[in-house]
Amino acid sequence: MPKTIFATGINGLVGSHFQNRYNSSYTIVSLDVADPRNPVDITQPEQVLNALSSAKGEYVLHLAAFTNVTEAWKQNGDTHGIAYKVNVEGTKNIIAACQQLGLHLIHVSTAYVFDGENEDLYTEENSVHPIEWYGQTKAEAEALVMASTIDWTVLRIDQPFRSDFFPRLDIAHRILDGLKNNTLYQQFDNHFFGPTYIDDFSKVVDWVLRTGTTGLFNASSGEKWSDFEFATAIANTHSITTEIQKGDLNEYLKTLDRPYQRNTAMDTTKLQNALDFELTPISKAIAEIS
Numbered sequence: 001m002p003k004t005i006f007a008t009g010i011n012g013l014v015g016s017h018f019q020n021r022y023n024s025s026y027t028i029v030s031l032d033v034a035d036p037r038n039p040v041d042i043t044q045p046e047q048v049l050n051a052l053s054s055a056k057g058e059y060v061l062h063l064a065a066f067t068n069v070t071e072a073w074k075q076n077g078d079t080h081g082i083a084y085k086v087n088v089e090g091t092k093n094i095i096a097a098c099q100q101l102g103l104h105l106i107h108v109s110t111a112y113v114f115d116g117e118n119e120d121l122y123t124e125e126n127s128v129h130p131i132e133w134y135g136q137t138k139a140e141a142e143a144l145v146m147a148s149t150i151d152w153t154v155l156r157i158d159q160p161f162r163s164d165f166f167p168r169l170d171i172a173h174r175i176l177d178g179l180k181n182n183t184l185y186q187q188f189d190n191h192f193f194g195p196t197y198i199d200d201f202s203k204v205v206d207w208v209l210r211t212g213t214t215g216l217f218n219a220s221s222g223e224k225w226s227d228f229e230f231a232t233a234i235a236n237t238h239s240i241t242t243e244i245q246k247g248d249l250n251e252y253l254k255t256l257d258r259p260y261q262r263n264t265a266m267d268t269t270k271l272q273n274a275l276d277f278e279l280t281p282i283s284k285a286i287a288e289i290s
C-alpha cells in the first residue's frame with residue numbers, strides 16, 4: 001500500500017513537480033483551495049481538520065503560501081491581510097490538525113527568512129532576520145512549526161527552477177525566454193542567490209517521506225550564484241549568443257520601494273551529509289532545462 005500524503009499547494013510551481021514525479025509512489029491527497037468540488041482553504045481551521053481526517057495518512061506536505069513578495073509588501077504589518085492569514089494562520093491551522101491527528105508535517109520555507117546581508121552562505125545556525133513582509137510571515141510560520149511538539153521537518157528553498165516547463169515561469173525559464181526573445185533585462189553581478197533545482201527538491205521530499213527524518217534543513221543547491229553568472233551559464237549551456245547586460249543592484253535598489261535581500265544563498269552541508277543521494281550541480285541542472 002503506498003503511503004498517503006496530504007498536500008497543500010501541490011498545484012503550484014514546486015508541488016506540481018513532486019506530484020507528477022511521485023504520484024505512483026504515494027497516494028497524494030490534495031488540499032486545494034481551487035478544487036470546485038471540495039475546496040480547502042487553509043485559513044479555515046475546520047476545513048483543514050475535515051480534510052486531514054478524511055483518509056488515513058501519516059504526512060502533511062505543506063507548500064501552500066502567499067508567495068507574491070511585492071504584493072505581500074503592500075500588506076506590510078497587516079496581520080489581517082491575506083499574506084499573513086495564509087502563511088501564518090494557515091500554517092497554525094495545519095499544525096493544530098497535525099497535533100490532533102498525529103501527523104508528521106513537512107513544511108516548506110524560504111531563504112527570505114534571512115536579511116541577505118551575509119557575505120557567506122547561510123547555515124541552519126544563523127538567526128532569522130526577515131526584512132520584508134513575505135519573509136516575516138514565512139519566518140513566523142517556520143517558528144510556529146519548530147516550537148510545536150509534532151514531528152516536523154522544515155525545508156528552506158531559494159529561487160526554485162525545474163527542468164520541465166510550468167506555466168508560471170521559474171527563474172531559469174524566465175531567463176531562457178528572455179535570451180531567446182532578446183528581452184532579457186539587466187542581470188546584477190552584485191546580487192547573489194542559491195538556486196534550488198526542483199527536480200532534486202522533489203527527491204529530498206521523497207527522502208523525508210522514506211526515512212521520516214525530522215529537523216531544520218536548508219534544501220537549496222548549497223551553491224552561490226550572481227544573477228549575471230546564472231544567466232551567462234544558461235546562455236552558454238544552451239548555445240545562445242545574445243549579449244547579457246550587466247546591472248548594478250545598488251542602482252536598482254534606488255528605484256525599489258521595498259527591501260530586497262542582497263544574498264540568499266544557503267549552505268546545505270547538513271542536508272547533503274544526511275541524504276542518500278547526491279544533489280545535482282547547478283551547472284548540470286541548467287543543461288537539463290527544456
Ligand SMILES: NC(=O)c1ccc[n+]([C@@H]2O[C@H](COP(=O)([O-])OP(=O)(O)OC[C@H]3O[C@@H](n4cnc5c(N)ncnc54)[C@H](OP(=O)(O)O)[C@@H]3O)[C@@H](O)[C@H]2O)c1
Pocket residue numbers: 008009010011012013014015031032033034035040041042043062063064065066067086090108109110111138157158159160168
Ligand atoms: N517560488 C519561489 O520562488 C519560492 C522560493 C522560496 C520558497 N518558496 C516556498 O515554496 C512553497 C511553494 O511555492 P510555489 O512557488 O510552488 O507556490 P505557488 O506556485 O505560488 O503556489 C502556491 C500554492 O498555494 C495555494 N494556496 C494559496 N492560498 C491558499 C489557501 N488559502 N488555501 C489553500 N491553498 C492555498 C495555491 O493554490 P491556488 O493555485 O489554487 O491558488 C497554490 O497551489 C511555498 O511555501 C513558498 O513560500 C517558494
